Amino acid sequence: MPLLIAILAATAPLAAMATERWGGLNPCLLCLWQRWPYWVAAVLALLAYLLPRRLMxxxxxLAxxxxxxxxxxxxxVEAKWWPSPLPGCVAPNASAGQSVEEMLASLSPRxxxxxxxxxxLVSGLPISMAGMNLIYAVALGGVALWGARRLR
Incomplete structure (x- = not known):
């Protein structure tokens, strides 16, 4: 079970990176934030071989x-129910009184x-990548918690 959870956890950010490289999709800052808990989960699942399995x-x-x-x-944020909590999520815009050079200097390198x-990801499918991640995270997180509970 720990190895399966580690592999499936690492699969999520790797699949997202593949959509960037081969699918031409550009992630936003919130997209990038959704990835790091999967890496943490993969490491924790592998640590289950060294530390108390149920806890890991x-x-x-939870990760x-x-x-x-x-x-x-x-x-x-996508549904515009609330603004993004991250300032990097806002598209750059021109401020009054800024020169072109100042605007170019304020842009991020990426x-x-x-x-x-x-x-x-799939045209015609009315679910965004964030929605797909939510479904995957709830399912995989639930399986991991179920597996930990089963180890009594």
């Missing part, structure tokens, strides 16, 4: 559910995508 699987499940919590925030623009 439970912590891995995965943290990504799901980020996905809920992201879905709310192109940013506004967090309130949903990214759809």
């Amino acid at each position: 699987l439970a912590l891995a499940g 995965i559910l943290t990504s799901g919590a980020f996905a809920v925030v992201h879905l709310g 192109p940013a995508k506004p967090c309130d623009e949903p990214t759809y």
Whole structure:
């Protein structure tokens, strides 16, 4: 079970990176924040071979559910229910009195995508990448917590 959770946890951010590289999708800052809990979960699941298995699987499940919590925030931003909590999610705009040079200097080196623009992996499927992550995180986090509970 720990190895399966570690592999499935690492699969989520790797799949997201694959959509960037081969699918041409550009992630926003909230997209990037949803990835790191999966890496933490993968490490925690592997630590279950060295430390108390039940505890490590439970912590891995909670880490995965943290990504799901980020996905809920992201879905709310996409639906425009609330503003993004991250200042880097706002598309750059020109301020009054700024010169072109000042505007260019303020841009980040990596192109940013506004967090309130949903990214759809499958055209015609009305669920964004954040929505897919929420479903995956709840399912995988639930399996990890169920596995930890089963280890009594």
